[in-house]
Amino acid sequence: xxxxxxxxxxxxxxxxxxxxxxxxxxxxxxxxxxxxxxxxxxxxxxxxxxxxxxxxxxxxxxxxxxxxxxxxxxxxxxxxxxxxxxxxxxxxxxxxxxxxxxxxxxxxxxxxxxxxxxxxxxxxxxxxxxxxxxxxxxxxxxxxxxxxxxxxxxxxxxxxxxxxxxxxxxxxxxxxxxxxxxxxxxxxxxxxxxxxxxxxxxxxxxxxxxxxxxxxxxxxxxxxxxxxxxxxxxxxxxxxxxxxxxxxxxxxxxxxxxxxxxxxxxxxxxxxxxxxxxxxxxxxxxxxxxxxxxxxxxxxxxxxxxxxxxxxxxxxxxxxxxxxxxxxxxxxxxxxxxxxxxxxxxx
Ligand code: KG4
Ligand code: ZN
Numbered sequence: 390x391x392x393x394x395x396x397x398x399x400x401x402x403x404x405x406x407x408x409x410x411x412x413x414x415x416x417x418x419x420x421x422x423x424x425x426x427x428x429x430x431x432x433x434x435x436x437x438x439x440x441x442x443x444x445x446x447x448x449x450x451x452x453x454x455x456x457x458x459x460x461x462x463x464x465x466x467x468x469x470x471x472x473x474x475x476x477x478x479x480x481x482x483x484x485x486x487x488x489x490x491x492x493x494x495x496x497x498x499x500x501x502x503x504x505x506x507x508x509x510x511x512x513x514x515x516x517x518x519x520x521x522x523x524x525x526x527x528x529x530x531x532x533x534x535x536x537x538x539x540x541x542x543x544x545x546x547x548x549x550x551x552x553x554x555x556x557x558x559x560x561x562x563x564x565x566x567x568x569x570x571x572x573x574x575x576x577x578x579x580x581x582x583x584x585x586x587x588x589x590x591x592x593x594x595x596x597x598x599x600x601x602x603x604x605x606x607x608x609x610x611x612x613x614x615x616x617x618x619x620x621x622x623x624x625x626x627x628x629x630x631x632x633x634x635x636x637x638x639x640x641x642x643x644x645x646x647x648x649x650x651x652x653x654x655x656x657x658x659x660x661x662x663x664x665x666x667x668x669x670x671x672x673x674x675x676x677x678x679x680x681x682x683x684x685x686x687x688x689x690x691x692x693x694x695x696x697x698x699x700x701x702x703x704x705x706x707x708x709x710x711x712x713x714x715x716x717x718x719x720x721x722x723x724x725x726x727x728x729x730x731x732x733x734x735x736x
Contacts, residue, residue, distance in 0.1 A: 396408075396465050396469070397410055397702045400480060405424075406422075408703040410709070413512060422449070429577040439476055439478065467713050469500075474726070480727065498718065510698065532665075537564055544654070555650065569583060572616055573630070580668060587640040596612055605650050605653070620635065644679075651679060662689055670695075671695040
């Protein structure tokens with residue numbers, strides 16, 4: 390497949406990702422150094438620790454990517470990087486490395502929004518060069534981005550055309566998984582641990598569903614408090630905490646909220662398809678329940694494989710491919726923006 394061959398860097402949180410992606414779709418390499426084991430010791434991310442680890446891993450990960458793709462600098466068309474949203478210390482590492490590489494190798498620089506990257510993971514493929522490409526998501530596309538830092542419903546009318554329909558008013562879905570995981574004494578990160586505990590378990594209770602002002606908004610902090618009360622109840626009575634059953638009830642409540650709002654937004658906006666993105670999209674219960682409910686409405690769900698749902702460089706390379714094609718270029722003035730909003734591409 391033709392199209393720009395882009396070196397993409399992701400360093401917004403606790404994963405250091407470097408990838409080479411062709412034409413915004415085909416992965417040539419996707420190297421990820423994760424800090425999960427390190428943060429498991431503290432039960433969560435310490436931003437300063439995350440930034441230091443980005444600094445430590447960025448060059449080895451870059452070297453691994455260039456070696457794995459067998460890429461020479463003269464064969465690359467651009468350098469892309471996540472410039473927000475994310476942790477400032479972590480973002481600064483990737484942004485500065487990307488700027489330096491673009492200047493040193495005289496390559497154009499493309500800045501990518503991290504959320505946009507999670508959405509564009511749905512365009513990625515690892516088919517071999519020259520093989521038929523899988524179909525692309527159809528517009529208008531409804532995207533549910535659920536990660537450790539974000540929970541957003543985004544309507545995408547075309548490449549680079551985004552409307553934010555709703556988002557969490559407090560905790561992100563992944564953040565809720567991580568906090569509840571800690572409450573239940575499960576290892577960090579809570580998402581995969583809760584989902585493993587919940588698999589096959591009968592919900593121990595039914596947690597209340599949150600009401601939000603906006604029709605497509607989410608709220609998870611009340612649910613987290615409800616889990617805490619439940620756990621405290623067992624403790625006060627001197628009873629063993631049914632961890633699996635509580636995990637199942639919590640997962641059911643989160644999945645119910647995400648699925649209900651997503652299906653409603655899909656119906657209200659008459660979309661052609663629905664796509665999932667972000668670390669929580671790796672959750673099996675969410676994937677299967679959403680798929681089932683959308684199918685009943687004649688809609689299909691797109692979900693990237695789990696490795697492309699959690700933070701990685703390839704998703705940034707995918708988004709950058711379409712930005713590059715649209716003529717979007719950053720320059721040495723590109724800054725890291727911790728609260729960067731998803732914006733339309735100017736054309
Ligand atoms: O997208 P991501 O790698 O980083 C951010 O941009 O935040 O998402 C990480 C989040 C964590 O909160 C983690 O607990 C959650 O994704 N996660 C899951 C699962 N795998 C990862 N949550 C629920 N179920 C999973 N299987
Ligand atoms: Zn992410």
